[in-house]
Amino acid sequence: MAAPVEDDGYDYESLPPNFSLGANMLAGAFAGIAEHSVMYPVDLLKTRMQVVNSSPTAVYSGISNAMITISRVEGFRTLWRGISSVVLGAGPAHAVYFATYEAVKHAMGGNEGLAHEHHPLAAAVSGASATIASDALMNPFDVVKQRMQLQNSVYKSIGHCARTVFRTEGFSAFYVSYPTTLCMTVPFTAIQFMAYESTSKILNPTGRYDPYTHCFAGALAGGVAAGITTPLDVIKTLLQTRGTATETELRNIKGLFDAAKILKAREGYKGFFRGLKPRIVTTMPSTAICWSGYEMAKAFFIRRNEA
Structure with missing residues (x-):
C-alpha cells in the first residue's frame, strides 16, 4: 500500500492546526442546506406515506407517479x-453537527496517525454526539416542515x-418527538459514519480529497442507515403530526412506546415500514450530497490555508 501523501505536516483527513471552528461550521452549513434542498419533494412524499389518519388521503403508486400526481x-x-x-x-444544525463531529473525533484520537488508519469507534461516537447536538436545534424546524408537507395543510x-402550533399545542409540541428522533438518529448517524469512514478507507486509503x-x-x-432506522422515522412522523389528526387517540399520543403500540395494533409490523422506499431514495443522494459538499468545502478551506 502506498504511503499517504502529506502536505505541510498534515494530511487531508487530519485538519491543519489552525483550521478554525467557523470554517468547519460553514462547511457543515453548506452541506446541510444542499443535502435537504435537492431531495425535498421525495421527502414530502415520504411524510405523506407515513402519516396515520382515518380521514381520506391520497394513495400514491410509485415515486415518479406520485410526484406527477401531486404536481x-x-x-x-x-x-x-x-x-x-x-x-x-x-x-445552523449542520454547522453544529460537523463542528461537534470534528471536535469529538479529535478528542478521541480519530485524527491521530496516518490517513489510512481506521478509527471506527471514534467515528461512531463522534457521529452520535454530533446528532444529539444538531437535533436539539433542528427538531422544531422539522415539526414545522412536516406539518407544512401534509396533504391539505392549513398553514399559510x-x-x-x-x-399556530405554539398557541394550540404549546412549546412541548416542538419537542415531543425529540426522544424518538434521538433513538433514530443516534444509531442512524453511528451506522452512517462507521459505514462512510470504512468505505472511504477501503476506496481511498491515501485519505486525500476524492469527490x-x-x-x-x-x-x-x-x-444502509436509512433502511435500518425506518420504523423509528415512522413513529417520529406520527408524533410530529399528531396535532393534525382527526382521531382523539392519535391526537393524544404521548411518546415513542405509545405511538409504536398504536401503530402495531392498527397495521401490524408492516406499518413500521411506511415510506421505506422514498426514505432510502431520499437519503442515499442526500447523504452523498451532504458528504460531498462537506468534503469539498473542507478541502477548499484547507487549500486556502495552504495558500
Whole structure:
C-alpha cells in the first residue's frame, strides 16, 4: 500500500492546526442546506406515506407517479411547501453537527496517525454526539416542515405554522418527538459514519480529497442507515403530526412506546415500514450530497490555508 501523501505536516483527513471552528461550521452549513434542498419533494412524499389518519388521503403508486400526481392536482409549488423551514434550520444544525463531529473525533484520537488508519469507534461516537447536538436545534424546524408537507395543510407559511402550533399545542409540541428522533438518529448517524469512514478507507486509503469516493461512500452509508432506522422515522412522523389528526387517540399520543403500540395494533409490523422506499431514495443522494459538499468545502478551506 502506498504511503499517504502529506502536505505541510498534515494530511487531508487530519485538519491543519489552525483550521478554525467557523470554517468547519460553514462547511457543515453548506452541506446541510444542499443535502435537504435537492431531495425535498421525495421527502414530502415520504411524510405523506407515513402519516396515520382515518380521514381520506391520497394513495400514491410509485415515486415518479406520485410526484406527477401531486404536481398536477395540488400544483408544482406544493412539492416544495415547508422547504424554507429546512433551509432556516439545516444550516445552523449542520454547522453544529460537523463542528461537534470534528471536535469529538479529535478528542478521541480519530485524527491521530496516518490517513489510512481506521478509527471506527471514534467515528461512531463522534457521529452520535454530533446528532444529539444538531437535533436539539433542528427538531422544531422539522415539526414545522412536516406539518407544512401534509396533504391539505392549513398553514399559510412556516411562521403561521409555528405560531399556530405554539398557541394550540404549546412549546412541548416542538419537542415531543425529540426522544424518538434521538433513538433514530443516534444509531442512524453511528451506522452512517462507521459505514462512510470504512468505505472511504477501503476506496481511498491515501485519505486525500476524492469527490467520487466521498459521493459513493456517502450514498452507501446513508442507504444502509436509512433502511435500518425506518420504523423509528415512522413513529417520529406520527408524533410530529399528531396535532393534525382527526382521531382523539392519535391526537393524544404521548411518546415513542405509545405511538409504536398504536401503530402495531392498527397495521401490524408492516406499518413500521411506511415510506421505506422514498426514505432510502431520499437519503442515499442526500447523504452523498451532504458528504460531498462537506468534503469539498473542507478541502477548499484547507487549500486556502495552504495558500
